[in-house]
Amino acid sequence: DQQVKQNSPSLSVQEGRISILNCDYTNSMFDYFLWYKKYPAEGPTFLISISSIKDKNEDGRFTVFLNKSAKHLSLHIVPSQPGDSAVYFCAARGGKREGTSYGKLTFGQGTILTVHP
């Protein structure tokens, strides 16, 4: 049962344009969401996060939007740069009632973003 889904395996964007990566989840107990970025032969690195009490969080070129009613979040990258080409993972963290004080993350399958010069 895939509780966090990234339905687009890949996305191709022109440099300077907007990249929009999408993520859907099914577990209403998730209360914190993160995006990780992964380059080949490296481990994932944290990019940006959002708490379920917010609907938007912005950090420079990166903005994450959360729509709780639709159980959907998206990552916007504006403007996209060739160095943004990587795999992007969406991850979700369960709420206290699930006993997740240790920080268990449930990951999506990842989306390969390619930004063309």
Add this chain to the structure above:
Amino acid sequence: NAGVTQTPKFRVLKTGQSMTLLCAQDMNHEYMYWYRQDPGMGLRLIHYSVGEGTTAKGEVPDGYNVSRLKKQNFLLGLESAAPSQTSVYFCASSRPGGYNEQFFGPGTRLTVL
């Protein structure tokens, strides 16, 4: 700071062989995790530890054992490797609590023939 390091980077095993993957972190983090990444599956939690001497099962623990004898090290063992354990293994660490960023190592690519 080296952050999170993993040894080895690559390994090929035959079915039935055993091995240990080593994870080390120099950030004095309490929490450590082992994940595996498979195509189309994202990262899945194998085992985790919330402190020295403690370990617990994650989402896919079968076929693996772990030990956390020192705070900075987290070992993942495969007693009898199977082809289904062919994967990329990532170790991560974080500060205590449920809402702190996890820092990942570079990964170990394991192939079981």
